[in-house]
Amino acid sequence: MTKKHIFLLLLVPFSLVSALRPQQTNPLAGTWRSQDAGRTTLITIADGYLMQTTYEPSRFVATKGGPYKQEAGQLRVTSEFDTADSSRVGQPDAYRFTLRDDLLTLATPSGDQTFSRIIESPTALTGLWRITARTVQGGQRTPMVRGPRKTIKLLTGSRFQWVALNPETKQFFGTGGGTYTLSGGNYTESIDFFSRDNSRTGRSLTFGAAINGDEWHHTGQSSTGGAVDEIWSREK
Secondary structure, three states: OOHHHHHHHHHHHHHHHHHHOOOOOOOOOEEEEEEEOOEEEEEEEEOOEEEEEEEEOOEEEEEEEEEEEEEOOEEEEEOOEEOOOHHHOOOEEEEEEEEEOOEEEEEEOOEEEEEEEEOOOOOOOOEEEEEEEEEOOOOOEEEOOOOOOEEEEEEOOOEEEEEEEEOOOOEEEEEEEEEEEEEOOEEEEEEEEEOOOHHHOOOEEEEEEEEEOOEEEEEEEOOOOOEEEEEEEEOO
16 A cells, blocks of 8 residues: 555545534634623624623623624624614624734724633534524424514534524513533533523523534423423524
8 A cells, every 4th residue: 555545544534524523714703701800791703693791790781792794804793782772783883803812802992802712612503593493382383483583592612692682673682691511412501691680690401402404403491490492593
């Protein structure tokens, strides 16, 4: 066997593994964190969507987010929700940014803000999802009519955040987020903030997770003990 053939045999397994592993090609994608006097601000980015959330150990403070584009050293975000100022919904914001040594610095009207990257690897759930069906009492699965009101969930390699919103009316209905793990068919969330009920902070919930292409079957019990049986679909 020639050296060329040996090289090809060694290359094939690596290529197969690379094809199966989620890829992270956007240097901005992932989770960025800033902490000051007990207050944490997170920026999570995946699938062309950005969320920025501020919270304290037992208190949700604020959140905003929407689709973004990266152009000529600027981060251009069009808000779909903003709890601090709902009048900003639908309005584009542009921030100059620099990215260096796992530090993201944004130039904002109140001054430069620097965020450190949280080191993580993408999972099969990394991306932007929208709930599209739910099983109701009696066991019947009901598709959700697509409209301006929606519930979305953004996941990086280790963080999740869901938001219920209506960009058309600029309404915000709630959010929650924290860290997650995905192991086999088990998906576990640990809650760091919850806008509707701060007492849920610190709880962990484990669900069944079946991922089939662009669909995620999410089953288990909610933090209130109710049954959860939902279909989430990737937003494209």
